[in-house]
Amino acid sequence: DIQMTQSPSTLSASVGDRVTITCRASQSISSWLAWYQQKPGKAPKLLIYKASSLESGVPSRFSGSGSGTEFTLTISSLQPDDFATYYCQQYNSYLWTFGQGTKVEIK
């Protein structure tokens, strides 16, 4: 099974900060990686797919990069609505695995 490891687990930041979250796969997944945002009591929301493609309607301050085993999600200027938990997910070879999540907190 492919394991996904996110870092950090928790991140404290201020409005306007540039924020980067890292996700590592235990083996190469090419670019088959998605990023989701989840707020308390809500379903996850797809932000990024195929490592760097922005889902329709998602603000351009969100961006993704990487391929193979190392990926990043960047929020260029953190907004109040962005305080949430972020999950990476690989979707290589008909199996889907999530990372353990990164909680972005207000500093």
Next chain:
Amino acid sequence: QITLKESGPTLVKPTQTLTLTCTFSGFSLSTSGVGVGWIRQPPGKALEWLALIYWNDDKRYSPSLKSRLTITKDTSKNQVVLTMTNMDPVDTATYYCAHNGAVAGPFDYWGQGTLVTVSS
């Protein structure tokens, strides 16, 4: 507009079988490439993918739970059903169904989730 909604019991006893139904609208499970999956999330923990069924009845299961899961679809009713046998308190979680619009792709639309508690 694609919507999905989960339904089923909120409380099940240990060893019982859980049956959850996902009722969706805005797409058809007879359309090539389309799938519906199930994902769960224990309170305060991470997401875990469980199962997925495709338009052509191809079914995929999490290897760690495969022996306990069955996923089926009723295209005429726009429903997908997940059964999980031998429920245990560790299976307490919010269960989500989600639309998969590209073969082996990400989940682009999600239901609101339903909390299932396993307790005697």
